[in-house]
Amino acid sequence: MLPVDVLADFGKVGGYLIFVLIGAGFGVSLELAGFGDSRRLAAQFYLKDMTVLKTMFTGIIVACLLIFLSSALGILDFAQLNVNQTFLWPGIVGGLIMGVGFIIGGYCPGTSLIATASFKLDGLFFVIGAIVGAGLFGESLPLFDDFWNSSFSDRYLLSDWLGLSLGATVFAVTLLAVAFFYGAEKIEEFFRTKDTGEAFSWKISKRAYQVGAAALIVISLVIWFIGQPDPIRKWELMKEQYEPQLVSGEVNVSPLEYVKTNHEASIKLVTLDLRPSEEYKAFRLNGSENITMDDVLNAEFASQLVKLPVQGVVVLVSNDKSEAEKAWQYLKVQGVANLYILDNGLNDWNKLFGDKSVHGHPVDLSAPPAEILEQFPENAYVPKIKMSTKKHAGGLCG
Protein backbone atom coordinates (compact mmCIF):
# COMPACT_ATOMS: atom_id res chain seq x y z
CA MET A 1 0.00 0.00 0.00
CA LEU A 2 1.14 3.51 -0.80
CA PRO A 3 2.78 5.76 0.20
CA VAL A 4 6.28 4.34 0.29
CA ASP A 5 9.22 6.20 1.73
CA VAL A 6 11.94 6.01 -0.92
CA LEU A 7 14.67 7.22 1.43
CA ALA A 8 13.90 4.42 3.90
CA ASP A 9 13.32 1.76 1.24
CA PHE A 10 16.09 2.47 -1.26
CA GLY A 11 18.69 4.18 0.91
CA LYS A 12 20.13 7.60 0.29
CA VAL A 13 21.52 7.09 -3.18
CA GLY A 14 18.46 5.39 -4.63
CA GLY A 15 16.12 7.69 -2.72
CA TYR A 16 17.85 10.87 -3.85
CA LEU A 17 17.82 9.58 -7.41
CA ILE A 18 14.04 9.26 -7.23
CA PHE A 19 13.83 12.80 -5.89
CA VAL A 20 15.82 13.94 -8.91
CA LEU A 21 13.38 12.13 -11.20
CA ILE A 22 10.31 13.60 -9.48
CA GLY A 23 11.95 17.02 -9.69
CA ALA A 24 12.57 16.47 -13.40
CA GLY A 25 8.87 15.78 -13.94
CA PHE A 26 8.08 18.93 -12.01
CA GLY A 27 10.56 20.94 -14.09
CA VAL A 28 9.18 19.61 -17.37
CA SER A 29 5.59 20.44 -16.44
CA LEU A 30 6.51 24.00 -15.44
CA GLU A 31 8.56 24.49 -18.59
CA LEU A 32 5.81 23.10 -20.82
CA ALA A 33 3.37 25.59 -19.35
CA GLY A 34 5.70 28.38 -20.39
CA PHE A 35 6.64 29.31 -16.82
CA GLY A 36 10.23 29.98 -17.83
CA ASP A 37 8.99 33.32 -19.19
CA SER A 38 8.47 36.08 -16.62
CA ARG A 39 6.16 37.98 -19.01
CA ARG A 40 3.69 35.12 -19.03
CA LEU A 41 3.75 34.87 -15.24
CA ALA A 42 3.36 38.63 -14.77
CA ALA A 43 0.51 38.72 -17.29
CA GLN A 44 -1.57 36.78 -14.75
CA PHE A 45 -1.69 39.96 -12.68
CA TYR A 46 -2.79 42.09 -15.63
CA LEU A 47 -5.53 39.59 -16.55
CA LYS A 48 -4.10 39.05 -20.04
CA ASP A 49 -2.96 35.49 -19.64
CA MET A 50 -4.39 33.26 -16.94
CA THR A 51 -1.97 30.36 -17.50
CA VAL A 52 -0.66 30.55 -13.92
CA LEU A 53 -4.09 30.11 -12.42
CA LYS A 54 -5.17 27.46 -14.90
CA THR A 55 -2.06 25.29 -14.65
CA MET A 56 -1.75 25.65 -10.89
CA PHE A 57 -5.36 24.80 -10.14
CA THR A 58 -5.36 21.93 -12.62
CA GLY A 59 -2.27 20.55 -10.87
CA ILE A 60 -3.88 20.92 -7.45
CA ILE A 61 -7.18 19.39 -8.47
CA VAL A 62 -5.67 16.47 -10.41
CA ALA A 63 -3.33 15.60 -7.52
CA CYS A 64 -6.15 16.06 -5.00
CA LEU A 65 -8.52 13.76 -6.91
CA LEU A 66 -5.79 11.13 -7.38
CA ILE A 67 -4.89 11.23 -3.68
CA PHE A 68 -8.43 10.95 -2.34
CA LEU A 69 -9.60 8.49 -5.00
CA SER A 70 -6.71 6.14 -4.24
CA SER A 71 -7.36 6.64 -0.54
CA ALA A 72 -11.06 5.79 -0.98
CA LEU A 73 -10.10 2.67 -2.94
CA GLY A 74 -7.63 1.59 -0.27
CA ILE A 75 -4.53 2.03 -2.44
CA LEU A 76 -3.01 4.93 -0.54
CA ASP A 77 -3.02 5.78 3.16
CA PHE A 78 -3.78 9.48 3.46
CA ALA A 79 -2.85 9.45 7.17
CA GLN A 80 0.80 8.92 6.24
CA LEU A 81 1.06 11.92 3.93
CA ASN A 82 2.67 15.03 5.33
CA VAL A 83 0.10 17.80 5.37
CA ASN A 84 1.57 21.28 5.50
CA GLN A 85 1.15 22.62 9.00
CA THR A 86 -1.00 25.69 9.34
CA PHE A 87 0.58 28.82 10.75
CA LEU A 88 -2.30 30.96 9.61
CA TRP A 89 -1.13 34.57 10.06
CA PRO A 90 2.55 34.08 9.28
CA GLY A 91 1.36 32.24 6.14
CA ILE A 92 -0.90 35.09 5.12
CA VAL A 93 1.76 37.76 5.73
CA GLY A 94 4.38 35.66 3.93
CA GLY A 95 1.93 35.17 1.06
CA LEU A 96 1.34 38.90 0.69
CA ILE A 97 5.09 39.55 0.69
CA MET A 98 5.52 36.86 -1.97
CA GLY A 99 2.76 38.34 -4.12
CA VAL A 100 4.66 41.64 -4.14
CA GLY A 101 7.94 39.87 -4.95
CA PHE A 102 6.18 37.92 -7.68
CA ILE A 103 5.01 40.96 -9.62
CA ILE A 104 8.27 42.89 -9.14
CA GLY A 105 10.58 39.99 -9.91
CA GLY A 106 8.38 38.18 -12.39
CA TYR A 107 8.98 34.67 -11.03
CA CYS A 108 8.41 32.48 -8.02
CA PRO A 109 11.24 30.30 -6.67
CA GLY A 110 10.28 27.21 -8.71
CA THR A 111 9.73 29.01 -12.00
CA SER A 112 12.91 31.07 -11.65
CA LEU A 113 14.83 27.80 -11.72
CA ILE A 114 13.19 26.91 -15.02
CA ALA A 115 14.09 30.32 -16.44
CA THR A 116 17.68 29.94 -15.26
CA ALA A 117 17.89 26.44 -16.71
CA SER A 118 16.95 27.86 -20.12
CA PHE A 119 19.53 30.69 -19.85
CA LYS A 120 17.16 33.55 -19.04
CA LEU A 121 19.33 36.10 -17.26
CA ASP A 122 16.41 37.67 -15.38
CA GLY A 123 15.69 34.20 -13.97
CA LEU A 124 19.29 33.86 -12.81
CA PHE A 125 19.21 37.26 -11.08
CA PHE A 126 15.93 36.29 -9.44
CA VAL A 127 17.46 33.06 -8.06
CA ILE A 128 20.41 35.02 -6.67
CA GLY A 129 17.96 37.46 -5.08
CA ALA A 130 15.94 34.59 -3.58
CA ILE A 131 19.08 33.08 -2.02
CA VAL A 132 19.91 36.47 -0.47
CA GLY A 133 16.30 36.95 0.67
CA ALA A 134 16.23 33.56 2.38
CA GLY A 135 19.35 34.61 4.26
CA LEU A 136 17.90 37.99 5.26
CA PHE A 137 14.90 36.19 6.68
CA GLY A 138 17.03 34.02 8.94
CA GLU A 139 18.94 37.09 10.14
CA SER A 140 15.80 39.07 10.94
CA LEU A 141 13.73 36.25 12.41
CA PRO A 142 14.74 36.93 16.05
CA LEU A 143 12.82 40.25 15.77
CA PHE A 144 9.46 38.54 15.30
CA ASP A 145 10.02 34.96 16.35
CA ASP A 146 6.84 34.90 18.45
CA PHE A 147 4.62 36.02 15.59
CA TRP A 148 6.26 33.56 13.23
CA ASN A 149 5.33 30.68 15.53
CA SER A 150 1.79 31.92 16.24
CA SER A 151 -1.66 30.72 15.11
CA PHE A 152 -0.44 27.16 14.69
CA SER A 153 -2.55 24.10 14.02
CA ASP A 154 -1.23 20.79 12.81
CA ARG A 155 -2.90 18.84 10.03
CA TYR A 156 -5.74 21.34 9.86
CA LEU A 157 -7.76 20.40 6.77
CA LEU A 158 -10.39 22.34 4.88
CA SER A 159 -12.81 19.55 5.84
CA ASP A 160 -12.17 20.28 9.56
CA TRP A 161 -12.68 23.98 8.96
CA LEU A 162 -15.88 23.51 6.96
CA GLY A 163 -17.19 20.70 9.16
CA LEU A 164 -17.70 18.50 6.10
CA SER A 165 -16.53 15.00 5.21
CA LEU A 166 -13.37 14.73 3.13
CA GLY A 167 -15.43 13.55 0.14
CA ALA A 168 -17.77 16.53 0.30
CA THR A 169 -14.79 18.87 0.65
CA VAL A 170 -13.09 17.36 -2.41
CA PHE A 171 -16.32 17.87 -4.35
CA ALA A 172 -16.58 21.50 -3.20
CA VAL A 173 -12.94 22.21 -4.10
CA THR A 174 -13.47 20.64 -7.53
CA LEU A 175 -16.49 22.86 -8.17
CA LEU A 176 -14.45 25.88 -7.09
CA ALA A 177 -11.65 24.95 -9.50
CA VAL A 178 -14.06 24.47 -12.40
CA ALA A 179 -15.62 27.86 -11.60
CA PHE A 180 -12.12 29.40 -11.63
CA PHE A 181 -11.37 27.80 -15.00
CA TYR A 182 -14.59 29.15 -16.46
CA GLY A 183 -13.86 32.62 -15.04
CA ALA A 184 -10.29 32.50 -16.31
CA GLU A 185 -11.42 31.70 -19.85
CA LYS A 186 -13.97 34.53 -19.81
CA ILE A 187 -11.49 37.06 -18.41
CA GLU A 188 -8.85 36.05 -20.92
CA GLU A 189 -11.31 36.36 -23.77
CA PHE A 190 -12.12 39.85 -22.55
CA PHE A 191 -8.63 41.20 -21.83
CA ARG A 192 -6.35 39.26 -24.07
CA THR A 193 -4.36 41.42 -26.43
CA LYS A 194 -3.60 40.07 -29.84
CA ASP A 195 0.18 39.81 -29.36
CA THR A 196 0.00 37.46 -26.36
CA GLY A 197 -2.58 35.33 -28.13
CA GLU A 198 -0.09 32.93 -29.62
CA ALA A 199 -1.41 29.65 -30.93
CA PHE A 200 -1.60 26.65 -28.64
CA SER A 201 0.04 23.48 -29.80
CA TRP A 202 -2.93 21.70 -28.30
CA LYS A 203 -5.85 23.26 -30.04
CA ILE A 204 -8.90 21.73 -28.53
CA SER A 205 -12.51 22.62 -28.79
CA LYS A 206 -14.82 24.14 -26.26
CA ARG A 207 -16.47 20.78 -26.12
CA ALA A 208 -13.25 19.14 -24.94
CA TYR A 209 -13.09 21.62 -22.07
CA GLN A 210 -16.66 20.81 -21.09
CA VAL A 211 -15.91 17.09 -21.15
CA GLY A 212 -12.83 17.67 -19.01
CA ALA A 213 -14.75 19.70 -16.45
CA ALA A 214 -17.50 17.08 -16.33
CA ALA A 215 -14.93 14.34 -15.79
CA LEU A 216 -13.42 16.20 -12.82
CA ILE A 217 -16.82 16.66 -11.23
CA VAL A 218 -17.85 13.03 -11.79
CA ILE A 219 -14.60 11.75 -10.27
CA SER A 220 -15.07 13.98 -7.23
CA LEU A 221 -18.64 12.66 -6.83
CA VAL A 222 -17.35 9.09 -7.02
CA ILE A 223 -14.83 9.91 -4.26
CA TRP A 224 -17.61 11.39 -2.14
CA PHE A 225 -19.87 8.40 -2.81
CA ILE A 226 -17.29 5.74 -1.91
CA GLY A 227 -16.16 7.65 1.16
CA GLN A 228 -12.82 7.44 2.92
CA PRO A 229 -12.21 4.05 4.59
CA ASP A 230 -13.11 3.80 8.28
CA PRO A 231 -10.51 2.43 10.73
CA ILE A 232 -11.99 -1.08 10.63
CA ARG A 233 -11.73 -1.35 6.84
CA LYS A 234 -8.35 0.35 6.92
CA TRP A 235 -6.99 -2.25 9.31
CA GLU A 236 -8.07 -4.99 6.91
CA LEU A 237 -6.16 -3.16 4.17
CA MET A 238 -3.05 -2.42 6.20
CA LYS A 239 -2.88 -5.47 8.45
CA GLU A 240 0.17 -6.86 6.71
CA GLN A 241 2.11 -3.68 7.30
CA TYR A 242 1.46 -3.23 11.01
CA GLU A 243 0.57 -6.66 12.42
CA PRO A 244 4.22 -7.75 12.84
CA GLN A 245 4.66 -4.99 15.44
CA LEU A 246 1.87 -6.50 17.53
CA VAL A 247 3.09 -10.07 17.08
CA SER A 248 6.68 -9.27 18.04
CA GLY A 249 5.57 -7.35 21.12
CA GLU A 250 7.72 -4.37 20.19
CA VAL A 251 4.90 -1.97 21.08
CA ASN A 252 4.28 -3.47 24.53
CA VAL A 253 5.93 -1.34 27.19
CA SER A 254 6.64 -2.68 30.64
CA PRO A 255 5.07 -0.86 33.63
CA LEU A 256 8.61 0.08 34.66
CA GLU A 257 9.27 1.79 31.35
CA TYR A 258 5.91 3.49 31.67
CA VAL A 259 6.89 4.96 35.05
CA LYS A 260 10.26 6.04 33.69
CA THR A 261 8.67 7.69 30.63
CA ASN A 262 6.09 9.41 32.79
CA HIS A 263 8.90 11.20 34.63
CA GLU A 264 10.74 12.29 31.51
CA ALA A 265 10.29 16.02 31.08
CA SER A 266 11.02 15.85 27.35
CA ILE A 267 8.10 13.50 26.65
CA LYS A 268 4.43 14.31 26.61
CA LEU A 269 2.77 11.11 27.75
CA VAL A 270 -0.89 10.50 26.97
CA THR A 271 -2.43 7.54 28.81
CA LEU A 272 -5.71 6.17 27.50
CA ASP A 273 -7.55 3.75 29.76
CA LEU A 274 -9.96 1.39 28.00
CA ARG A 275 -11.28 -0.41 31.09
CA PRO A 276 -14.94 -0.12 32.13
CA SER A 277 -15.67 3.13 33.94
CA GLU A 278 -16.32 1.44 37.33
CA GLU A 279 -12.83 -0.05 37.28
CA TYR A 280 -11.41 3.27 36.19
CA LYS A 281 -13.17 5.06 39.02
CA ALA A 282 -11.90 2.52 41.53
CA PHE A 283 -8.27 2.87 40.48
CA ARG A 284 -6.55 4.74 37.71
CA LEU A 285 -3.14 5.95 36.70
CA ASN A 286 -2.60 9.58 37.45
CA GLY A 287 -3.36 11.72 34.39
CA SER A 288 -4.99 8.90 32.44
CA GLU A 289 -8.17 9.38 30.45
CA ASN A 290 -11.02 6.87 30.39
CA ILE A 291 -12.06 6.09 26.81
CA THR A 292 -14.24 3.59 24.98
CA MET A 293 -13.90 1.75 21.69
CA ASP A 294 -16.31 4.28 20.19
CA ASP A 295 -13.82 7.03 20.96
CA VAL A 296 -11.08 5.03 19.28
CA LEU A 297 -13.16 4.74 16.11
CA ASN A 298 -14.13 8.41 16.19
CA ALA A 299 -12.10 10.41 13.66
CA GLU A 300 -12.28 13.58 15.73
CA PHE A 301 -10.90 11.85 18.80
CA ALA A 302 -8.09 10.25 16.80
CA SER A 303 -7.18 13.52 15.13
CA GLN A 304 -6.41 15.04 18.56
CA LEU A 305 -3.83 12.29 19.01
CA VAL A 306 -2.45 12.74 15.51
CA LYS A 307 -1.88 16.40 16.27
CA LEU A 308 0.29 15.70 19.32
CA PRO A 309 3.74 17.27 19.12
CA VAL A 310 6.73 15.16 18.11
CA GLN A 311 7.46 14.44 21.80
CA GLY A 312 4.02 12.86 22.23
CA VAL A 313 3.75 9.22 23.30
CA VAL A 314 0.39 7.47 23.56
CA VAL A 315 0.01 4.43 25.84
CA LEU A 316 -3.12 2.27 25.85
CA VAL A 317 -4.20 0.61 29.08
CA SER A 318 -6.54 -2.37 29.20
CA ASN A 319 -6.63 -5.55 31.23
CA ASP A 320 -7.86 -7.38 28.15
CA LYS A 321 -5.04 -7.98 25.69
CA SER A 322 -7.22 -8.32 22.61
CA GLU A 323 -9.11 -5.12 23.45
CA ALA A 324 -5.85 -3.20 23.81
CA GLU A 325 -4.62 -4.60 20.50
CA LYS A 326 -7.85 -3.68 18.72
CA ALA A 327 -7.59 -0.10 19.95
CA TRP A 328 -3.95 -0.03 18.89
CA GLN A 329 -4.88 -1.24 15.39
CA TYR A 330 -7.61 1.33 14.86
CA LEU A 331 -5.55 4.23 16.17
CA LYS A 332 -2.46 3.14 14.25
CA VAL A 333 -4.25 3.19 10.90
CA GLN A 334 -5.58 6.65 11.68
CA GLY A 335 -2.00 7.88 11.79
CA VAL A 336 -1.29 8.10 15.53
CA ALA A 337 2.49 8.08 15.99
CA ASN A 338 4.47 6.68 18.95
CA LEU A 339 1.58 4.41 19.95
CA TYR A 340 2.14 1.75 22.61
CA ILE A 341 0.31 -0.72 24.83
CA LEU A 342 0.95 -1.06 28.58
CA ASP A 343 2.08 -4.68 28.73
CA ASN A 344 -0.57 -6.80 30.44
CA GLY A 345 -2.49 -3.68 31.42
CA LEU A 346 -2.81 -3.09 35.13
CA ASN A 347 -2.87 -6.78 35.95
CA ASP A 348 0.70 -6.79 37.29
CA TRP A 349 0.68 -3.25 38.57
CA ASN A 350 0.00 -3.92 42.23
CA LYS A 351 2.25 -6.94 42.26
CA LEU A 352 5.12 -4.82 40.99
CA PHE A 353 4.73 -1.70 43.07
CA GLY A 354 2.41 -2.69 45.94
CA ASP A 355 5.09 -3.79 48.41
CA LYS A 356 7.56 -1.05 47.57
CA SER A 357 8.30 2.02 49.61
CA VAL A 358 10.39 5.12 48.97
CA HIS A 359 12.01 6.99 51.88
CA GLY A 360 9.96 4.85 54.23
CA HIS A 361 6.61 5.82 52.72
CA PRO A 362 4.47 3.40 50.75
CA VAL A 363 4.25 4.52 47.12
CA ASP A 364 1.23 6.18 45.57
CA LEU A 365 0.20 3.45 43.16
CA SER A 366 -1.53 5.83 40.79
CA ALA A 367 1.74 7.73 40.29
CA PRO A 368 4.80 5.75 41.37
CA PRO A 369 7.81 8.05 41.81
CA ALA A 370 10.87 7.70 39.60
CA GLU A 371 13.02 6.63 42.57
CA ILE A 372 11.16 3.36 42.72
CA LEU A 373 12.93 2.22 39.58
CA GLU A 374 16.20 1.98 41.54
CA GLN A 375 14.70 -0.93 43.44
CA PHE A 376 14.50 -3.02 40.29
CA PRO A 377 17.46 -4.66 38.56
CA GLU A 378 18.77 -2.63 35.64
CA ASN A 379 17.75 -5.21 33.07
CA ALA A 380 14.27 -5.73 34.54
CA TYR A 381 12.69 -4.68 31.27
CA VAL A 382 13.52 -4.19 27.61
CA PRO A 383 12.94 -0.56 26.61
CA LYS A 384 10.50 -0.37 23.71
CA ILE A 385 9.69 3.31 23.28
CA LYS A 386 11.48 4.71 20.28
CA MET A 387 10.52 8.25 19.42
CA SER A 388 9.77 8.50 15.76
CA THR A 389 11.38 11.65 14.43
CA LYS A 390 9.66 11.21 11.11
CA LYS A 391 7.15 13.92 11.68
CA HIS A 392 8.26 17.03 9.88
CA ALA A 393 6.76 20.24 8.70
CA GLY A 394 5.22 18.70 5.60
CA GLY A 395 6.41 19.56 2.15
CA LEU A 396 10.02 20.16 1.43
CA CYS A 397 10.11 23.82 2.24
CA GLY A 398 10.94 23.46 5.90
Added chain:
Amino acid sequence: MKNKPNPVSNPYFAGVILGIVLFAAYALTQSGLGASGAISRIHVAITKIFWSTHIDQIGTFASMGAGEKNPLDHASVFLLLGTFLGGMVSAWWNGRMKVEVFKGSRITNTQRLIFALLGGAIMGYGARFARGCTSGQALSGGAVLSVGSWAFMFSVFIGGYAVAYFVRRLWLD
Protein backbone atom coordinates in the same frame (compact mmCIF):
# COMPACT_ATOMS: atom_id res chain seq x y z
CA MET B 1 18.39 23.33 -31.72
CA LYS B 2 15.34 24.64 -33.50
CA ASN B 3 15.26 28.17 -34.81
CA LYS B 4 11.72 28.89 -33.82
CA PRO B 5 10.56 27.80 -30.37
CA ASN B 6 7.58 25.48 -30.10
CA PRO B 7 4.44 27.12 -28.82
CA VAL B 8 3.82 26.43 -25.15
CA SER B 9 1.47 23.61 -24.15
CA ASN B 10 -2.13 24.02 -23.34
CA PRO B 11 -2.13 25.23 -19.70
CA TYR B 12 -4.54 22.48 -18.64
CA PHE B 13 -2.38 19.82 -20.26
CA ALA B 14 0.68 21.10 -18.38
CA GLY B 15 -1.48 21.19 -15.24
CA VAL B 16 -2.50 17.54 -15.61
CA ILE B 17 1.17 16.52 -15.87
CA LEU B 18 1.94 18.71 -12.87
CA GLY B 19 -0.86 17.04 -10.90
CA ILE B 20 0.35 13.54 -11.76
CA VAL B 21 3.92 14.45 -10.75
CA LEU B 22 2.63 15.90 -7.48
CA PHE B 23 0.64 12.74 -6.79
CA ALA B 24 3.75 10.65 -7.53
CA ALA B 25 5.72 12.80 -5.08
CA TYR B 26 3.18 12.15 -2.34
CA ALA B 27 2.90 8.43 -3.12
CA LEU B 28 6.66 7.85 -3.22
CA THR B 29 7.98 10.29 -0.62
CA GLN B 30 4.95 11.15 1.55
CA SER B 31 5.61 14.82 0.83
CA GLY B 32 4.77 17.19 -1.99
CA LEU B 33 7.01 19.33 -4.16
CA GLY B 34 9.00 22.41 -3.23
CA ALA B 35 11.80 24.75 -4.17
CA SER B 36 12.32 27.40 -1.51
CA GLY B 37 13.61 25.06 1.19
CA ALA B 38 16.43 23.98 -1.08
CA ILE B 39 17.15 27.60 -2.02
CA SER B 40 17.55 28.35 1.67
CA ARG B 41 19.91 25.40 1.99
CA ILE B 42 22.04 26.76 -0.86
CA HIS B 43 22.25 30.04 1.04
CA VAL B 44 23.41 28.22 4.17
CA ALA B 45 25.96 26.20 2.18
CA ILE B 46 27.44 29.34 0.59
CA THR B 47 27.54 31.27 3.87
CA LYS B 48 29.12 28.32 5.61
CA ILE B 49 32.15 28.45 3.32
CA PHE B 50 33.38 31.75 4.67
CA TRP B 51 31.46 32.28 7.93
CA SER B 52 30.68 28.91 9.43
CA THR B 53 30.40 30.17 13.03
CA HIS B 54 27.49 32.38 11.97
CA ILE B 55 25.54 29.33 10.77
CA ASP B 56 25.78 27.81 14.25
CA GLN B 57 24.39 30.99 15.82
CA ILE B 58 21.19 31.52 13.84
CA GLY B 59 18.49 29.00 14.71
CA THR B 60 17.00 28.43 11.28
CA PHE B 61 20.46 28.14 9.68
CA ALA B 62 21.78 25.85 12.39
CA SER B 63 18.96 23.37 11.85
CA MET B 64 20.15 22.95 8.26
CA GLY B 65 23.91 23.07 8.56
CA ALA B 66 25.29 23.38 12.10
CA GLY B 67 28.66 21.81 12.83
CA GLU B 68 29.42 18.82 10.66
CA LYS B 69 26.00 18.79 9.03
CA ASN B 70 26.07 19.32 5.28
CA PRO B 71 23.15 21.61 4.40
CA LEU B 72 22.98 20.17 0.89
CA ASP B 73 22.57 16.58 2.07
CA HIS B 74 18.79 16.76 1.91
CA ALA B 75 16.07 15.41 -0.37
CA SER B 76 14.81 18.92 -1.23
CA VAL B 77 18.17 19.79 -2.80
CA PHE B 78 17.95 16.78 -5.11
CA LEU B 79 14.38 17.67 -5.98
CA LEU B 80 15.64 21.13 -6.94
CA LEU B 81 18.45 19.62 -9.00
CA GLY B 82 15.85 17.51 -10.83
CA THR B 83 13.61 20.52 -11.39
CA PHE B 84 16.53 22.37 -12.94
CA LEU B 85 17.46 19.43 -15.19
CA GLY B 86 13.84 18.82 -16.20
CA GLY B 87 13.42 22.49 -17.10
CA MET B 88 16.62 22.35 -19.10
CA VAL B 89 15.66 19.25 -21.09
CA SER B 90 12.18 20.55 -21.84
CA ALA B 91 13.48 23.99 -22.87
CA TRP B 92 16.06 22.37 -25.13
CA TRP B 93 13.50 20.01 -26.67
CA ASN B 94 11.13 22.86 -27.36
CA GLY B 95 13.75 25.22 -28.73
CA ARG B 96 13.47 27.71 -25.88
CA MET B 97 17.11 27.42 -24.78
CA LYS B 98 18.47 30.88 -25.49
CA VAL B 99 20.37 33.54 -23.57
CA GLU B 100 17.94 36.40 -23.17
CA VAL B 101 16.21 38.74 -20.75
CA PHE B 102 12.42 38.71 -20.50
CA LYS B 103 10.92 42.10 -19.74
CA GLY B 104 8.35 44.68 -20.73
CA SER B 105 9.46 46.87 -23.63
CA ARG B 106 9.61 50.13 -21.65
CA ILE B 107 12.54 49.24 -19.41
CA THR B 108 16.17 48.42 -20.14
CA ASN B 109 17.83 45.09 -19.57
CA THR B 110 19.78 46.47 -16.62
CA GLN B 111 16.62 47.79 -15.00
CA ARG B 112 14.95 44.44 -15.48
CA LEU B 113 17.86 42.59 -13.89
CA ILE B 114 17.83 44.93 -10.89
CA PHE B 115 14.11 44.39 -10.42
CA ALA B 116 14.52 40.62 -10.84
CA LEU B 117 17.15 40.66 -8.10
CA LEU B 118 14.95 42.80 -5.87
CA GLY B 119 11.81 40.75 -6.52
CA GLY B 120 13.79 37.58 -5.92
CA ALA B 121 14.98 38.87 -2.56
CA ILE B 122 11.42 39.81 -1.53
CA MET B 123 10.18 36.44 -2.72
CA GLY B 124 12.96 34.54 -0.95
CA TYR B 125 12.17 36.44 2.24
CA GLY B 126 8.42 35.86 1.93
CA ALA B 127 8.87 32.17 1.13
CA ARG B 128 10.73 31.62 4.38
CA PHE B 129 8.15 33.68 6.22
CA ALA B 130 5.30 31.56 4.85
CA ARG B 131 7.28 28.32 5.35
CA GLY B 132 7.11 27.50 1.68
CA CYS B 133 6.81 28.85 -1.77
CA THR B 134 4.14 28.66 -4.42
CA SER B 135 5.02 25.03 -5.08
CA GLY B 136 5.69 23.83 -1.55
CA GLN B 137 2.80 25.61 0.15
CA ALA B 138 0.15 26.49 -2.39
CA LEU B 139 0.45 23.55 -4.77
CA SER B 140 1.42 20.73 -2.41
CA GLY B 141 -0.59 21.87 0.61
CA GLY B 142 -3.51 22.82 -1.61
CA ALA B 143 -3.82 19.28 -2.98
CA VAL B 144 -4.00 17.76 0.52
CA LEU B 145 -6.51 20.45 1.58
CA SER B 146 -4.40 22.21 4.22
CA VAL B 147 -6.21 25.32 5.48
CA GLY B 148 -2.95 27.26 5.87
CA SER B 149 -1.93 26.52 2.29
CA TRP B 150 -5.24 27.76 0.86
CA ALA B 151 -5.06 30.95 2.93
CA PHE B 152 -1.48 31.39 1.74
CA MET B 153 -2.42 30.85 -1.90
CA PHE B 154 -5.07 33.55 -1.89
CA SER B 155 -2.68 35.93 -0.09
CA VAL B 156 -0.12 35.55 -2.88
CA PHE B 157 -2.72 36.49 -5.48
CA ILE B 158 -4.00 39.38 -3.36
CA GLY B 159 -0.45 40.68 -2.80
CA GLY B 160 0.30 40.49 -6.52
CA TYR B 161 -2.91 42.13 -7.70
CA ALA B 162 -2.62 44.87 -5.06
CA VAL B 163 0.77 46.00 -6.34
CA ALA B 164 0.46 45.14 -10.05
CA TYR B 165 -0.99 48.51 -11.05
CA PHE B 166 1.88 50.47 -9.49
CA VAL B 167 4.59 48.51 -11.24
CA ARG B 168 2.82 48.18 -14.60
CA ARG B 169 5.67 50.00 -16.35
CA LEU B 170 7.84 46.93 -15.74
CA TRP B 171 5.60 44.74 -17.86
CA LEU B 172 3.85 46.91 -20.42
CA ASP B 173 4.50 46.13 -24.06
